[in-house]
Amino acid sequence: MTHDILPPLGILAELTHRCPLQCGYCSNPLELLKANRELETDVWLDVFRQAARMGVLQVHLSGGEPTLRQDLEQIVATLAENGVYTNLITAAVSLSQERLKDLKSAGLDHIQISFQGARPETTEKIGHYRNAHAKKIEVAKAARQLGLPVTINAPIHRLNIAEVPEFVQLALDLDADRLEIANVQYYGWAELNKAALLPGREDVDRQVEYVTGIREQLTGILNIDFVPPDYYADYPKPCMGGWAKDAFVITPDGMMLPCHAAQSIKTLAFSSVRDMPLEKIWRESDAFNAYRGTDWMNPRCKACPRRDIDFGGCRCQALALTGDATETDPTCIKSPYHDRISEIPFTDTVQKRIIGGAKQKAPAEQA
Amino acid sequence: MVATTRTRAVLSGTTVPGIPPYVRLLFDKVREQWAVLAPEKVMWPDEISIEILKKCDGAASIDAISNALASEYDAPLAEVAADVLEFLQEWSDRRLIVVLGPAEAQA
Ligand code: SF4
Numbered sequence: 001m002t003h004d005i006l007p008p009l010g011i012l013a014e015l016t017h018r019c020p021l022q023c024g025y026c027s028n029p030l031e032l033l034k035a036n037r038e039l040e041t042d043v044w045l046d047v048f049r050q051a052a053r054m055g056v057l058q059v060h061l062s063g064g065e066p067t068l069r070q071d072l073e074q075i076v077a078t079l080a081e082n083g084v085y086t087n088l089i090t091a092a093v094s095l096s097q098e099r100l101k102d103l104k105s106a107g108l109d110h111i112q113i114s115f116q117g118a119r120p121e122t123t124e125k126i127g128h129y130r131n132a133h134a135k136k137i138e139v140a141k142a143a144r145q146l147g148l149p150v151t152i153n154a155p156i157h158r159l160n161i162a163e164v165p166e167f168v169q170l171a172l173d174l175d176a177d178r179l180e181i182a183n184v185q186y187y188g189w190a191e192l193n194k195a196a197l198l199p200g201r202e203d204v205d206r207q208v209e210y211v212t213g214i215r216e217q218l219t220g221i222l223n224i225d226f227v228p229p230d231y232y233a234d235y236p237k238p239c240m241g242g243w244a245k246d247a248f249v250i251t252p253d254g255m256m257l258p259c260h261a262a263q264s265i266k267t268l269a270f271s272s273v274r275d276m277p278l279e280k281i282w283r284e285s286d287a288f289n290a291y292r293g294t295d296w297m298n299p300r301c302k303a304c305p306r307r308d309i310d311f312g313g314c315r316c317q318a319l320a321l322t323g324d325a326t327e328t329d330p331t332c333i334k335s336p337y338h339d340r341i342s343e344i345p346f347t348d349t350v351q352k353r354i355i356g357g358a359k360q361k362a363p364a365e366q367a
Numbered sequence: 368m369v370a371t372t373r374t375r376a377v378l379s380g381t382t383v384p385g386i387p388p389y390v391r392l393l394f395d396k397v398r399e400q401w402a403v404l405a406p407e408k409v410m411w412p413d414e415i416s417i418e419i420l421k422k423c424d425g426a427a428s429i430d431a432i433s434n435a436l437a438s439e440y441d442a443p444l445a446e447v448a449a450d451v452l453e454f455l456q457e458w459s460d461r462r463l464i465v466v467l468g469p470a471e472a473q474a
Pocket residue numbers: 019020021022023025026027028063064065091114353
């Protein structure tokens with residue numbers, strides 16, 4: 001059975017790995033790229049023109065911290081000229097009000113501001129950046145004044161899960177349009193720090209109950225998007241809406257990936273946008289075709305009625321926890337490895353995300 | 368409990384709906400299909416939904432939109448009006464359309 005390759009809808013463009021914050025939950029890889037490895041402006045602009053021609057309608061400008069790229073205005077302008085909807089995903093501490101104004105004039109459609117905590121001391125502690133909270137609030141207010149829609153992104157883990165109700169209040173106080181309560185996904189630095197970040201089961205249950213209630217209560221007042229923690233769910237999430245189905249990632253140095261953790265699958269060979277047109281990588285590269293559709297699936301997933309809903313879950317997580325990237329994602333209750341999910345020991349030390357790499361290897365790599 | 372001065376808009380026939388600047392209605396040439404782009408979302412509404420959205424020009428009331436659709440599609444007005452109101456209320460609840468005209472009773 002073959003499958004149609006549809007044109008991609010969205011790109012997560014990681015413009016840089018540099019970031020003034022050092023969050024231990026960051027999903028960036030442990031080996032962060034230095035500035036000299038980043039794509040030049042004209043390469044990014046060409047990439048985005050190609051993407052628009054392919055049918056990409058939305059680009060998420062992310063990082064690291066995308067506002068550290070001095071050419072961000074140019075990038076936004078090029079995307080806007082080509083009719084692409086732009087979403088800036090920022091920690092906001094390095095974003096001045098003048099730049100925000102310039103980005104808005106360049107055509108920026110939406111800004112997503114991450115808050116590491118709902119309280120100033122939590123934001124400061126998790127991001128290791130003084131006064132970060134006040135800075136973020138300033139940027140959010142400035143964005144609303146400019147008429148930019150704002151999403152507050154709350155990355156949730158053990159150290160801030162108790163603040164979920166306060167995040168809702170914060171989003172309302174800042175006149176945000178959306179609040180994203182996103183339980184951290186354990187890739188990169190978050191995987192390394194998993195034992196210190198994974199919330200307890202009871203806290204998760206309490207959070208799910210609270211969010212379900214408040215969402216209903218705030219219908220038409222605040223949009224709340226909820227990314228539940230997949231470690232405690234019965235079924236996995238469809239990563240990226242399905243491998244190579246309608247979105248892809250570009251890393252700061254130009255590697256085109258089906259998902260942002262895909263490079264953890266060492267058996268796959270990835271291509272750079274420097275070497276090949278995006279269209280060719282999307283349609284022809286082995287890495288994109290490896291887990292596209294359902295042909296690659298193990299018999300358990302292939303026979304499962306949910307296979308077109310979650311596509312067997314996350315390939316990277318399957319590999320990390322079972323050693324086989326074609327296995328059922330172990331967060332699924334049908335996985336024979338499902339027990340491994342609950343075997344994670346708890347610790348209290350979080351390693352700061354720093355360029356130059358982690359002090360110790362991730363547990364998965366030691367095994 | 369959370370505190371907010373915001374209220375949920377309850378739409379009626381006299382409401383004038385509009386598309387906010389951060390929601391974009393466009394014809395996608397690659398897929399030859401209408402799309403709605405919103406913060407972190409791409410939607411593909413069906414033909415009739417697109418017709419409703421196109422008429423949300425910030426001037427027409429929901430009654431006017433229903434009237435126009437009923438005559439274009441040669442369909443009973445009461446049915447059309449109920450469908451249009453339900454659709455727009457749902458989109459308003461997701462903050463994808465905004466109320467621009469007469470402030471109605473708020474729940
Ligand atoms: S998670 Fe924290 S450290 Fe990682 S890119 Fe985002 S703000 Fe920077």
